[in-house]
Each structure stands twice: as C-alpha cells, then as structure tokens.
Amino acid sequence: MATALAERPQKDAAPTAPRTVCFVCTGNTCRSPMAAAVFNDLHAGEAVRAVSCGIAAREGDPIHPNAVAALHAEGIPCTPTNNYEAHTARQITPDIAAACEKIFCLSPAHLSALLFYLPEQAGKLTLLGDIPDPFGGDVDLYCQTLRRIREALTQSE
Numbered sequence: 460m461a462t463a464l465a466e467r468p469q470k471d472a473a474p475t476a477p478r479t480v481c482f483v484c485t486g487n488t489c490r491s492p493m494a495a496a497v498f499n500d501l502h503a504g505e506a507v508r509a510v511s512c513g514i515a516a517r518e519g520d521p522i523h524p525n526a527v528a529a530l531h532a533e534g535i536p537c538t539p540t541n542n543y544e545a546h547t548a549r550q551i552t553p554d555i556a557a558a559c560e561k562i563f564c565l566s567p568a569h570l571s572a573l574l575f576y577l578p579e580q581a582g583k584l585t586l587l588g589d590i591p592d593p594f595g596g597d598v599d600l601y602c603q604t605l606r607r608i609r610e611a612l613t614q615s616e
Contacts, residue, residue, distance in 0.1 A: 465591065468564055478507040482587070484565040486522045487548035489594050489601070491565060493530060494587065494608045496543040499611065500535045508540075510559070512551035514572045520548040529601035533609070556580045563615075564595030565588040565608075576605065587611045 480498065484491040491511035492567075498509035526571045527544055537544045546580070551573070556562060560582045564570040577584075586612040593604040 464545050471514075477505075478560045480507065480509050480561045480563065481551070481555065481559040482509060482511040482512075482563045482565065482598060483514060483551055483569050485513055485515050486520065486594065487511055487550075488520050489526050489592060490590055490604060490608065492522045492543055492546045493605050494563065494565065494612070495546075496528045496530050496535050496537075496541055497605070497609050497612055499541040501616075503538075503541070507560075510555070511546070512549050512555055514569055514576070515549060516548040516550045518547075518549055519612070522546040522548075523601075525593070525596070525598050525601040526605075529605045531604055533605050534597065535605075551577075553577060553580075554581070559583060561585060565568040565590045568593075583587075585615070587615065 489607040491513065495509035495511040522543060530543060531613040556577050562573065562574060562580065564584060564586050566589050567586060570584055573584055574581055590604060590607055593600045
C-alpha cells in the first residue's frame with residue numbers, strides 16, 4: 460500500500476523554478492538590460508527568464524534613459540514580469556553565474572573577462588555578438604543597438 464501511494468503523481472507539487480539566463484556587458488545600464496528585456500519579451504509565458512549584469516558595473520545605477528526609450532520605441536512592453544524600467548546595475552558574481560543555465564556575453568572582451576574571472580563557468584559562456592556600446596549616444600543609436608541584439612537573439616535560438 461505504501462508503494463502505491465509513493466508512485467502516485469503529486470498534484471500539489473511545487474512548480475519548478477524557471478531556468479535563468481544572464482546577459483553581461485560592461486556597466487549593466489545599456490546593452491545587457493536591453494538584451495534581457497528582449498529575451499524576456501520573446502519568451503513571455505515560458506519557464507525561462509533573463510537577468511543581466513556587468514563586468515564593471517556601479518551597483519545600483521539605473522538603466523540608461525535612452526535604453527528605456529529604445530525599448531519603448533521598439534515595442535518591448537514593460538510588464539510586471541519584464542520590468543526593465545526598475546532595473547539597477549549589478550556586478551556579475553560567482554553566485555549569480557552559478558545560478559544561470561547560460562551566460563550571454565555582448566562582446567568578445569566580455570567573454571574574455573569572464574573566462575578569466577569565472578573559468579569554472581566556461582561551459583555556460585556564449586558570445587551573443589560583438590554589440591557596440593551605445594553609451595553616450597542618442598536614442599537612435601540605442602534603437603540600432605537594440606535591433607542588433609534582437610537579431611542576434613533570434614539567430615542564436
């Protein structure tokens with residue numbers, strides 16, 4: 460009898476936590492939060508979510524206003540599950556990297572830095588592309604960068 464009970468599927472089993480991927484750039488205020496927002500929009504409703512970090516982030520810096528403007532202009536909605544407007548910069552850490560299934564680097568320099576800093580995570584690291592940093596540019600440049608990110612994401616899937 461105990462065996463029969465143990466073999467029954469559990470109806471109230473806790474849902475599995477979503478898989479997490481991470482996007483990494485330099486300051487975590489432009490490219491990587493835009494990439495995470497696009498990824499989360501493309502995968503809305505799926506059991507995967509994206510976060511973002513920087514290799515030289517100033518903890519707590521807000522997402523750049525031009526990044527928010529570009530995301531709005533390109534039709535990426537800010538939602539409770541993709542609240543990029545509330546994003547604040549954070550540094551990549553060994554704990555964050557360990558919790559991620561995959562880590563996308565926004566340039567070869569980011570990939571090299573993470574291979575040096577987190578060699579134990581080498582199998583998770585992927586170069587999304589060589590996406591130029593729009594920092595200091597106008598909204599049009601951020602939109603161009605966002606389109607490159609979206610194209611790289613759709614090609615990598």
